[in-house]
Structures are given as C-alpha cells and as structure tokens.
Amino acid sequence: MIYTVTCNPALDCAVRLDSLTPGVINFTRDSTLTPGGKGVNVSRVLTALGEPTTALGFVAGSNGCLLESALQGMGLATDFVHLERGQTRINVKLYGDTETQLNAPGAPVLPAAMDTLLERLGGLSADAVCLCGSPAPGMGTDAYARMLAAVDCPCTVVDTTGAALLASLGERPWLIKPNREELAALAGRDLPTLAEVTAAAESLMDKGAQNVLVSLGGEGALWCGGDGVRLYQPAPAGRVIGTVGAGDSTVAGFVAGWLRYGDARRALRLGVACGSATAFAEGLADAEGIAAVLDRLPEIVEM
Ligand SMILES: Nc1ncnc2c1ncn2[C@@H]1O[C@H](COP(=O)(O)OP(=O)(O)OP(=O)(O)O)[C@@H](O)[C@H]1O
Numbered sequence: 001m002i003y004t005v006t007c008n009p010a011l012d013c014a015v016r017l018d019s020l021t022p023g024v025i026n027f028t029r030d031s032t033l034t035p036g037g038k039g040v041n042v043s044r045v046l047t048a049l050g051e052p053t054t055a056l057g058f059v060a061g062s063n064g065c066l067l068e069s070a071l072q073g074m075g076l077a078t079d080f081v082h083l084e085r086g087q088t089r090i091n092v093k094l095y096g097d098t099e100t101q102l103n104a105p106g107a108p109v110l111p112a113a114m115d116t117l118l119e120r121l122g123g124l125s126a127d128a129v130c131l132c133g134s135p136a137p138g139m140g141t142d143a144y145a146r147m148l149a150a151v152d153c154p155c156t157v158v159d160t161t162g163a164a165l166l167a168s169l170g171e172r173p174w175l176i177k178p179n180r181e182e183l184a185a186l187a188g189r190d191l192p193t194l195a196e197v198t199a200a201a202e203s204l205m206d207k208g209a210q211n212v213l214v215s216l217g218g219e220g221a222l223w224c225g226g227d228g229v230r231l232y233q234p235a236p237a238g239r240v241i242g243t244v245g246a247g248d249s250t251v252a253g254f255v256a257g258w259l260r261y262g263d264a265r266r267a268l269r270l271g272v273a274c275g276s277a278t279a280f281a282e283g284l285a286d287a288e289g290i291a292a293v294l295d296r297l298p299e300i301v302e303m
C-alpha cells in the first residue's frame with residue numbers, strides 16, 4: 001500500500017465562462033468541483049496505474065467530508081484526520097478570456113491533530129509514504145521532519161519547497177522531488193544546465209536526501225541516485241493542455257515503478273511518462289494516456 005499525506009487539501013472549483021466582468025453578475029457556462037492537493041493528486045495517478053493507495057492528511061467540516069467521498073468515488077481509500085474547526089478550503093479557478101485563480105489559506109492544524117496524524121503514520125505498514133505539498137497553517141516548518149521520524153518505511157518521499165524541505169533532510173528521506181525552480185531557489189542561483197542541476201541536487205544529498213529526482217518541465221527529469229547513478233530522461237513532445245499536477249504525476253509514476261521493478265531506470269521512465277501524460281491531458285493522466293506516452297518516450301541518457 002502506498003500512502004500519501006496532504007496537509008492542506010482543497011476542493012478545486014473550476015468555473016468556465018465567456019468573459020469575466022468584475023462588479024456585475026456573470027453567467028457561467030459550467031462548473032466542476034474536484035478534489036485537489038499534491039498528495040491527493042499522487043494518489044489519484046497511482047489509482048490510474050492500478051496501485052493500491054490511501055490518502056492521509058487533514059480535512060475539516062462538511063467540505064472535508066465531500067472531499068473524502070469524492071476520492072472514494074474515484075476508487076481510492078482515505079484515512080484523513082478530521083479537524084475540529086474550520087472547513088477544507090475551496091480554491092476557485094475562473095476560465096474566461098483570461099484565467100483567474102483564488103486560493104484560500106486552509107484550516108489551521110492544532111498540535112492535537114498533528115499528534116493524531118503522527119500516531120497514524122507510526123502504525124502504518126507501508127510500501128511507500130509520500131509527503132506532498134506545503135504544511136498547513138499552524139504546522140511549522142518541521143512538520144515533514146516529524147512525520148518522517150514517525151514513519152517506519154524505507155521508501156519515503158518528500159515533495160515540498162523551501163524551509164519545510166530543508167528541515168526534512170535531517171531525517172534522510174529516501175527521495176525528494178524538487179522541480180528546477182524549487183531547486184534553484186534552494187541553491188540561490190539559476191540552474192540552466194543539467195550539470196548545474198546535478199550539482200545542486202548533490203548538495204541536497206550532502207544534507208541528507210538519499211536520492212533526488214529533479215523534474216524539468218518540458219525537458220523531462222533527472223535522477224541522482226545515492227549510488228552515484230545519474231540518468232536523464234527527456235520528455236516526449238506533445239500538445240500541452242495543462243501542467244497542473246504534472247510533478248505530482250511524476251512522483252506517482254516513479255514510486256509505482258520503483259516498487260514494481262526495483263530499478264531507477266524503469267521507475268524514471270514511468271515517472272516521466274506519467275508527468276507528460278498529465279501535461280497532455282485535461283486534468284490528471286489516465287491509464288490509456290500513460291500507456292500511450294510510455295510507448296513513445298525518448299531513450300534515457302546516462303550522465
Ligand atoms: N511542456 C511539457 N511537455 C512534456 N512534458 C511535460 C511538460 N511540462 C511538464 N511535463 C512533464 O511533467 C513532469 C513534471 O513537470 P514539472 O517539472 O513542471 O513539475 P512541477 O513543477 O513539480 O509540477 P506540479 O508541482 O505543478 O505538479 C516533467 O518531468 C515532464 O515529464
């Protein structure tokens with residue numbers, strides 16, 4: 001079982017309209033409400049890959065119940081800690097002649113709720129545990145370090161940014177998955193070449209990450225293994241529809257591939273296939289989309 005943790009999930013409300021005029025009543029064409037959040041995305045793509053997964057994290061109020069039942073309707077298990085106060089946030093995306101996004105802060109997580117999650121994590125018998133996205137308000141930057149310390153599983157993944165990522169490294173996560181911009185922010189410099197990306201990834205390995213997978217958007221992804229292996233998988237060309245959740249799809253594909261084959265090369269191929277299949281899809285990748293991209297993936301380059 002692959003567990004994912006999303007500290008601050010959301011109901012994503014997408015509204016389509018011809019054009020948006022502030023200050024008047026706008027009539028919309030349609031709207032949808034979809035469960036969102038990085039760990040939630042990872043679990044959804046794992047489900048498309050046929051991997052058993054359970055989504056953990058925090059939800060609140062009736063919105064939280066709706067989020068859970070929507071995920072269960074998609075065929076994945078959930079075991080969220082229910083916060084006593086607040087509501088799981090609703091993020092609104094308005095698609096008119098321009099795109100407008102309204103993101104809410106989310107319900108604060110109090111220490112007792114964090115203790116409940118840590119206890120739940122401590123009791124897991126997991127093949128992999130993926131900690132994804134930003135900590136929720138009130139959690140502190142050591143949230144992922146504390147979760148890693150609680151988990152007893154060799155395959156732990158952290159996909160977050162900045163201080164929360166740095167603070168997690170002392171607990172030796174098995175894998176971190178920064179994108180190029182996140183890695184550059186930590187390095188304090190631009191990383192225009194693969195050699196520079198590799199050097200920046202290696203400095204995070206010096207700080208404790210066992211392996212680093214850097215996603216490079218339309219350029220694919222780079223694997224830096226603790227055993228010294230360096231692999232670059234270019235992404236295939238294709239018509240990009242939306243890259244939201246592409247990196248989360250990469251995490252899902254890589255972890256599923258690693259557990260299936262125990263081989264970084266095949267895991268990297270499945271990771272990039274899932275990321276690109278999401279970029280080429282409306283929403284997250286499905287099984288057919290992933291299989292089609294896997295069929296036409298460029299060769300891996302050994303660095
Ligand atoms: N333009 C593109 N063409 C083909 N594949 C893409 C493109 N953009 C992204 N991808 C695929 O998605 C993967 C992840 O992309 P990216 O590096 O943008 O992740 P990210 O920034 O972490 O995304 P997010 O956090 O929004 O999920 C890439 O490794 C690649 O396989």
Ligand SMILES: [Mg+2]
Pocket residue numbers: 159179247248
């Ligand atoms: Mg990302």
